Amino acid sequence: MINLLLRTALAGALLCFIASAHGGVSAAQSLAATCANCHGTNGRLPTPEAVPPLAGRSAEWIRQQLTAFRNYARPSTVMQQIVRGYSDEEIALIADCLARNGD
């Protein structure tokens, strides 16, 4: 399980790295890599009942959820803690990066 999570995190970081080479979003690469620890590679998880998968979600939807967590508009156990330090710009970068990985 630990191995799988590590591999999915690394693969997610790699995919964002490729995206950064073409899209110039290297900041997003490192920001979004932290999400893969719980949400998995490309937003797909072996245990979706524990953490919701992000695969197939649009950048705009992810951005809205993160903003809602940060503003206490959406209740959460851990997400509010995770996003409260991110700026609007960083949230947009993360959302774009993850939405590309969900393809």
Ligand code: HEC
């Ligand atoms: C420590 C594990 C963990 C990490 C790291 C994490 N998440 Fe989450 N995420 C969760 C859990 C658990 C939920 C369910 C809501 C809650 O209880 O916080 C969630 C919910 C979400 C949702 C809403 C999904 C839905 O279907 O409603 C989004 C979007 C999201 N996370 C994005 C992110 C992003 C982007 C990152 C990286 C910046 C991230 N998460 C990092 C555990 C995590």
